[in-house]
Amino acid sequence: MDELQSRKEAALQAVAAADNIDAVESLRVEALGKQGWVSQLLKTLGQMSPEERQEQAPVIQAARTEIADAIAGRKEALESAVLEAQLVSDTLDLTLPAPEAPQGTVHPVSQVMDELAEIFADMGFAVATGPEVEDDWHNFTALNMPESHPARAMHDTFYFPDADDEGRRMLLRTHTSPVQIRSMMGQGAPIRIIAPGRVYRSDSDATHTPMFHQIEGLVIDRDIHLGHLKWTLETFLKAFFEREDIVLRLRPSYFPFTEPSVEVDVGFAIEKGRRVLGGDGDAPGHAWMELLGSGVVNRRVIESAGLDPDEWQGFAFGVGVDRLAMLKYAMDDLRAFFDGDVRWLRHYGFSPFDQPTLSAGVGARA
């Protein structure tokens, strides 16, 4: 038995000392191969008496297992050493650039419109749309601007030579307000909508482009008044700019389609050369900027849209989307919005995954 033990020890030592896979293999053949000494020992079990076998078999089997495990272990260690050695010589310069994927962007106007839709959805406003090539009845007459109204001339309207079948002159809508008329006519009252979209004025200078974007708001119900308008605008602006310190100043003004009419200023301060909304415009270091026009919907407009102005009343407002985008995301030049310069689109554009949500805050931080 001592012989078995010492042969086993010798074999294990030899396995541990083997420095290549071939050497391990010949050690395996020597011990465990058909003619190997362990295999031979196992064969002797057959000739033993049952008692002898009962004593010897576990010992021989254990030695066999021990040697086999040692050989497998050694083999694996040597193989992985070989693999490692191979891999070490098989390197890549990973400072080289990976293949590039183009980065797409969402235009700021689209992003801001999505933000507005999200905010107003929470306040119960649906999103309505209407045609941009409008007729003068929807764009003017129904909004209490009859043909001779001086305000018509102030709208710098783009006209087409065409009239529709009802003889209405076709034009590019000068505001999103005709959607008020279309919505009231189409769905009646009560109504709570916003209507974002492109509008057109024949005006072009540093701060005006002949096409720009507006968002219209309209609430018609039985008991809506200026207080609701003020709340709506405050709530929307606080949510949009994600600031609680937005302060509004309401000023009487004039729009043919509202009465009373209210122009809304918002307080701002100059920080690092930029206008940052927030704070009371009368506070030191602050001032007011005109942001939007609004008012209680004129009876005549409600009448034009086929509703009874003694039953229904409400408010409307309109604000420039591009302007909101510029103020929120610190963009300077309105003209750059529309010239498709890919450097600008990449700089100011948004990741497609910046989908505005209320839970994450509608704005996308830089």
Next chain:
Amino acid sequence: MRFSLAWLKDHLETEAPVADIATRLNAIGIEVEGIEDPAERLAGFRVAQVLTADKHPDADKLKVLTVDMGEGDPLRVVCGAPNARAGMKGVLGLPGAVVPANGMELRKSAIRGVTSNGMMCSVRELELGDEHDGIIELAEDAPIGENFADYNGASPIFDVAITPNRPDCMGVYGIARDLAAAGLGTLKPVAVPGIAEKGPCPVEIRTDDPEGCPAFHGRVISGVVNGASPEWMQQRLMSAGQRPISALVDITNYVMLAYGRPAHAYDMVKLSGPVVARRARTGEQVLALNEKTYTLDDSMTVIADDNGVHDIAGIMGGEHSGCSGSTTDVLLEIAYFDPERIGVTGRRLGLASDARTRFERGVDPAFLDDGLAILTALIVEICGGEPTEAIRAGAPPGEAKILSFDPGLTARLGGVVVDPAEQAGILESLGFAVDAGSVPWTVTAPLRRHDIEGPADLVEEVVRIHGLDAVESVPLARADGVARPTATPEQQLERKLRRAAAARGLNEAVTWAFLPMADAEHFADGEPLWVLDNPISEDMKAMRPSLLPALLAAAKSNLDRGASGLRLFELGRRYFRAADGSSDERSTLGVVLAGERRPRAWASGKAQGFDAFDAKAEALALLAEAGAPVGKLMVMGEAGPQFHPGQSGTLRLGPKNVLARFGMLHPTTLKAFDVDGPVAAVELFLDALPVRKGGGNFARTTYDPPSLQPVIRDFAFLVPSDLPAGDLLRAVRGADKRHLVDARVFDLFEGQGVPEGRKSLAIEVTLQPGERSFTDEEIKAISDKVVSAAARQGAELRG
């Protein structure tokens, strides 16, 4: 409108500081656009007298002046103004003074070899108005050497915007009335002077156009001397940005600016026969005071005599009969013109004036007699002369608007509770007559308030004077539960597609909806375009029939700036015409791929351009996002003449319904847009997408993965060169509906080993066994079906 504090105080008793006045003006709806303190801005500008004026030795249009500025020797000043002459008084800017209009600091400098020690200034240079025809002429008694700011009154100037519904505030007096109502002081009543009339008016005046000119009043003043107007008046006019001209002209301007009441003075010498308000005869011409000749038509009201037209009524007087320095007898006209007709005439002539602005919005019909008296008294005081009796043709509208008003409406519309007594007080202070005996009240509006139509207007008056800041925020009622979804299916589609396109690496652009005519026509395909009557430029004339031209133009300017690879998209409308003449606007997504698809790189070598398959990939991927059944789409031709005829196609759902077009653009398109090609493009017609009925369900179809592995079999076919691979694929896919679940082309080869006129297409077919594995016989049977289906397309299996 501009006016000085001093002028306001002519009409308003107040000690309020400028800042408080400005705050209150804003609060009551008279928007303050600016406040200027002339003393600061006009430092270094002095009253000076021109002693001599000689022609510049080296320049025809320049003069060399010697100017006395009250101290030291007279200065030499070079001046280009046509009205610069010896004896006149004007405003001299000294070296070191900063010209308000352009921020330029004056310096002693040589102009064409003559040293100039300062500058004689125009109204515009000092930002007192737009006038730039000559240098300012001051009154003869202007004290030489005085700071011009002091001379000019040095009173802070308010620049305010008057909304078009308030012509009654287009005079300083009206603004004072509003401020007084708002508690900022006491309105001084208009002092209407008595006139010592001498004899009847020698000129017959009448109105033959009572519709356009319901009232034409006037009188003659004879024996006037038309010199310079007095200093106080000049100061006021200059604070309003008007250049003093002569006493008679200045007085009419002053009455207009102080009371919102335009009037006109004719030189009697130039008149002949009765002076009549009548319709112009079509083709009749008049040389107006702006030195332009206008051709009139019979819709326009004019003031004329036997010799012709002297005045485009309510808009601008004629050059011929205007007052000059030699005028001795004047006919004053104070009239009421129909606002609507003034507007039509003004627009038709393209002629704007201060008078038109006021008449068009409506002057005070109750201020003709008082206005004439004030005008007359000023002329007599300043120019002397004897006034005749007034003569009145016609009468202004006199029917006051009477409203029934429930003071409770103020809270219901305005959202603020104002005590009825305060409401009545506010209305009365604005000139309304209030009978508050019972509710509803009876409120009579003053005639000047053309804007008052109904009770809502009275609410506005009350709320604006009471203060809009008193309106408290009131939350809108909120529906129970979480906010409901509000986006329509179209909006959801657009939002999803926009972000899908951006996620695919495309940059969203927003381009002009109008195009140059040629660009629009290139993409019109025979559809009638919407073409603007009055485009802002020829480059913005026709509404786009496609999103591609503007994207292509953007691509060009980007490439010209050195951009290498461009992937631009836009989601917007194309503009067509509906049968009834209204607009048919179709939601569309356009993509332009230009330049390099992949820049040169260490791993991939040379740069690669875009090809038609890039366009196809975008089209299919975006259509898939849009929920279109992309598996059912047919690739067909006819992408349009703008596309490369051999490398473009359409994706259709059914033979007629085109969902998208894609491919390479035609070289002539690239040439027309001056782009160095090639450029790939896609247009997705979102209006053509099938509408999902009922908006779809949340529940997905049941998940049922096959239990057995699919079997892949490859087939290589020789087919005619012109056989579209898609036809072969469709045939193969149709060969076995039960087990054949996919077929895709994995190799295309033409050339050696393939006969002329043929190509080799290798197709990988996926067979999905059902409950049990395929037997060899089953696979063979399917293979035979595939081969025979392919054979019907002219394909033969390669050996």
